[in-house]
Amino acid sequence: MTERDHNTTADTPADIPSSHDEKGSPVLCTVAKFAATLTLLVSLIIFYQGHNLPGGGFIGGVLAAAAGAMVLLGWGANSWVARIAWWRVSVVGLLISLTTGVVLMFVSPSGDFMDHITLHWPIHLPTATFFDLGVYLIVIGTLMTVFVELGKEEGR
Amino acid sequence: MAPQLIILPILIPAFAAALLALLRGCLRLEKVLAALTALGLTGVSVWMLMAIDGSDTGVVGTVLGGWEAPYGIAMVADRLACIMLCLSSGVGAVALIYTFWTVTETQQRHFFYPLFFVVILGCNWAFLSGDLFNLFVSYEVMLIGSYGMMMVGASKPQVRQTMKYIGLNAVGSTIFVAAVGLIYATTGTLNMADLAVRTATLEGDQAAMVTACSTVLLTVFAMKTAAWPLYFWLPDSYPVVPAGANGFYAGLLTKVGVYSLLRVFVMVFRQPGSEFALEVLLVLSGFTMLFGVLGAMCQWEIRRILSWHIISQVGYMVMGIGLVSIANDEVKTLAIAGTIFYIVHHIVVKSCLFLVGGIAGKVAGTQELKKMGGVLDMAPGVAGLFIIASFSLAGLPPFSGFLAKFVLLKAGLAGGTTLAYIIVAVAIVTSFFTLYSMTKIWGYAFWRNRCKESVSRNYRGMMVPTAVLVVVTVVMGVWAQPFSQLASRAATTVIEPTAYIESVPGMARERDEADDRQAERATSIASKPNNTEAVR
Amino acid sequence: MELLMALVIGVLFAAGTYLLLRPNFIRVVMGLGLYSNAANMLLIASGGYKAIGLSPFVTSEDAQTSVMMDPLPPDIILTAIVISFAVGALFLTLCYRVYLDHGTDNPEELPNDEMDERDSDAAQARAQTQDLEATKATEETASDENEPAARSLPDVVQELAKDDPQAPHEPGGDELRPRGATGLNGATA
Incomplete structure (x- = not known):
């Protein structure tokens, strides 16, 4: 039974050509193009400054997911954004965060898990940023999964 | 051993969960990787237990991120924590290998194995954390994993029961956060070692305040432990967990609560008046034992009977913790050692019974006692495993259950208060009732000649992991000395936390x-x- | 200020308890939301007050740490918020699923367990045998590439929901549909 259902869900997006008439309102699309880009940029800035100022991976990730939500609103649940396997993004983020902690066990002087050192080259880059990158990805992945899956409504 | 290494039991399942999630779809590879990781994790835990038990202080502590306590997140492994780690990893590995015969492709595609490792991760994290808030986070990790695993497959009853389970646990978590806030407000710290230091110096109103706040925490732990009157969520929710995984659930999840009670209420809160919470626990334990076993007696489904038995067994462990309220060092050590021994015994035997119940259900085609019968003829080996495990659960010699109960009763009698005597009497009565309901399963499912044809013959492989657990309970009963000595050594670090405190940087x-x-x-x-x- | 906080926390907990006891899943979710807000307020209160409370960022050597806020409670709150957010999302999804399964969001109207446990046992046995056959049949052919990329829990929820003939056509079901979701799906509607 899974096979069958599975194929139907898999085929539906492919059958419909992703043409112009698939989109939501054109106003939303036009606005979303700029607004989403801008939000994504802001989210990156907030993410980067997070290690010693307000900000960080979580808030940056939420903002980036907000950008993703705009794109979803504009282009609908069949757009390329909705087809990314967002949960994989989360898992990769988790791996990045964990790996940072483990690598630091070997690199840092104290040898503690998730110890912190600062790299000064090529830019000012504390290792917390790598951990935060993982958090950023986890948050984007989780939120986008929620948006995409709850937005589908194919059951009806 | 290097102190930093004690987070290995957390890191290994975390990486395993992430990698297994990425491997989704490669069914065989996923199973092989899961089994290897679980066995490796068991090896690491046993090695940690050996290393820490052999060290001078018996405690190894570290802080994450290079911040010293009380600011850093402390992780502490003492003997008790290591025993629990061995159990969670070992029983986890056994249950995981058992699921190879029960897991369906659909379940596996819905992240069954990653979720399994998330639950193991949460348990191990809870055992190692040396910080109340960190304990909360680990509880949440464990719970979120368990929500997912309970729903794997998403049949109607599963979704309904998970709904209740999530609702109740979400309320419990909120109360946990509130309790953490209250304790932080009154003591100014959340680090367990620091709390143990600070509460011991409190006096008068402040001490009373901490006692009051700690009862909020007591409610949360009692709920997770399924102590009376907060056990109502358990008997409905455990039967819907996928077969195999339910052995792990039954063994481990409530015992995380017992462990937290032991850690927090015996070791951490040491202000004058801290006995109050323990006395409450002693009273609750009597009701928990009795109501649990009475509930079990009127059930007609193996998984439900066993789920109710978890409640009554939890009563014994809570009783051991409650006996610490009696101010007598000998009784304290005996009670805690008995509790630790009981936890080990219970996790092994209860998981084993759930696994055997699963096999019997597979052989007979159902787990409803009234429809079962003749499993003894169809699968004598399974019947043998069941009878040993159930005798052990009821506390018959020479199995581990006898010894565990014996030590607890001895502690209760040595306590010498009226309340302790009453609880001991209840414990003995409960033990008889347990035997009764085990005989019921035996009589209906195994002995009675009813159906002649076994539904499935594909059960022999499942017996191997189950037999491992049976062997453990027999060994623990027959060759008990090393285990009971380890339990007493573990008890001393819990009762006298100096070594624990000094181990945290x-x-x-x-x-x-x-x-x-x-x-x-x-x-x-x-x-x-x-x-x-x-x-x- | 403390008194005000205590009042707010008390009212939030009381309102949350009231909602939790309503026979309606959505209200239960809202009640849980209020609960977690109340707990977070409690954490804020536990940090104590200062007349001048600077945000706890030490950016220079001569920073006045004594007038800074206690950084631990906000820290804990952030973690607690994230957790309650995750659990809340999961819980909402489940509410939706239960609604699709049974056509009601009233817990008292849900069927008794023992009634359909037998069905589910039988169904499970059936599924198991089917699955075993399916495994045999597809072991060679099945590979990850045939799989559409994202198929996580909610996906499955809806997929399984399709099996249920009554639920999707339940009258009044449309009222439960979130407005944003209709927007997302504007194309297909």
Whole structure:
């Protein structure tokens, strides 16, 4: 039974050509193009400054997911954004965060898990940023999964 | 061993969960990787137990991120934590291998194995964390994993029961956060070692305040432990967990609550008046034992009977913790050692019974007692496993259950208060009732000749992991000395937390400062004798 | 200020308890939301107050740490918020699923367990045998590439929901549909 259902869900997006008439309102699309880009940029800035100022991976990730939500609103649940396997993004983020902690066990002087050192080259880059990158990805992945899956409504 | 290595039991399942999630779809590879990781994790845990038990202090602590306590997140592994780690990893590995015969492709595609490792991760994290808030986070990790695993497959009853389970646990978590806030407000710290230092120096109103706040925490732990009257969520929710995984659930999840009670209420809260919470637990334990076993007696489905038995067994462990309220060092050590021994025994035997129940259900085609019968003829090996495990659960010699109950009853009788005597009497009665309901399963499912044809013959492989657990309970009963000695050694670190406190980096200095403060206060109080009277 | 906080926390907990006891899943979710807000307020209160409370960022050597806020409670709150957010999302999804399964969001109207446990046992046995056959049949052919990329829990929820003939056509079901979701799906509607 899974096979069958599975194929139907898999085929539906492919059958419909992703043409112009698939989109939501054109106003939303036009606005979303700029607004989403801008939000994504802001989210990156907030993410980067997070290690010693307000900000960080979580808030940056939420903002980036907000950008993703705009794109979803504009282009609908069949757009390329909705087809990314967002949960994989989360898992990769988790791996990045964990790996940072483990690598630091070997690199840092104290040898503690998730110890912190600062790299000064090529830019000012504390290792917390790598951990935060993982958090950023986890948050984007989780939120986008929620948006995409709850937005589908194919059951009806 | 290097202190940093004690987070390995957390890291291994975390990486395993992430990698297994990425491997989704490669069914065989996923199974092989899961089994290897689980066995490796068991090896690491056993090695940790050996190393830490052999060290001078018996405790190894570290802080994450290079911040000293009380600011860093402390992780502490003492003997008790290591015993629990061995159990969670070992029983996890056994249950995981058992699921190879029960897991369906659909379940596997819905992240069954990653979720399994998330639950193991949460348990191990809870055992190692040396910080109340970190304990909360680990609980949440464990719970979120367990929500997912309970729903794998998403049949109607599963979704309904998970709904209740999530609702109740979400309320419990909120109360946990509130309790953490209250304790932080009254003591100014959440680090367990630091709390143990600070609460020991409290007096008068402040001590009473901490006792009051700790009862909020007691509610949360009682709910997770499924102690009376907060056990109602358990008997409905465990039967819907996928077969195999339910052995792990039954063994481990409520015992995380028992462990937290032991850790927090025996070791951490040491203010004058802290016995209050323990006395409450002693009273609750009697009701828990009795109501659990009475509930089990009127059920007609193997998984439900066993789920109710978890509640009644939890009563015994809570009783051991409650007996610590009796101010007698010998009784305290005996009670805690008995509790630890009981936890080990219970996790092994209860998981085993759930696994055997699963096999019997597979052989007979159902787990409804009224429809079963003749499993003894169809699968004598399964019947053998069941009878040993159930005798052990009821506490018959020479299995581990006898010894575990014996030590607890001895502690209760040595306690010598009326309440302790009453609880001991209840414990003995409960033990008889347990035997009764085990005989019921035996009589209906195994002995009775009803159906002649076994539904499935593909059960032999499942018996291997189950047999491992049976062997453990027999060995623990027959060759008990090393185990009971280990339990007593583990008990001493819990009752006398000096070694625990000193193992956390930065805590020794912190404690000296606290001592100074207390000395100052003592001199200032001594200079004003009237003041002392007022405080008292 | 403390008194005000205590009042707010008390009212939030009381309102949350009231909602939790309503026979309606959505209200239960809202009640849980209020609960977690109340707990977070409690954490804020536990940090204590200062007349001048600077945000706890030490950016220079001569920063006045004594007038800074206690950084631990906000820290804990952030973690607690994230957790309650995750659990809340999961819980909402489940509410939706239960609604699709049974056509009601009233817990008292849900069927008794023992009634359909037998069905589910039988169904499970059936599924198991089917699955075993399916495994045999597809072991060679099945590979990850045939799989559409994202198929996580909610996906499955809806997929399984399709099996249920009554639920999707339940009258009044459309009222439960979130407005944003209709927007997302504007194309297909």
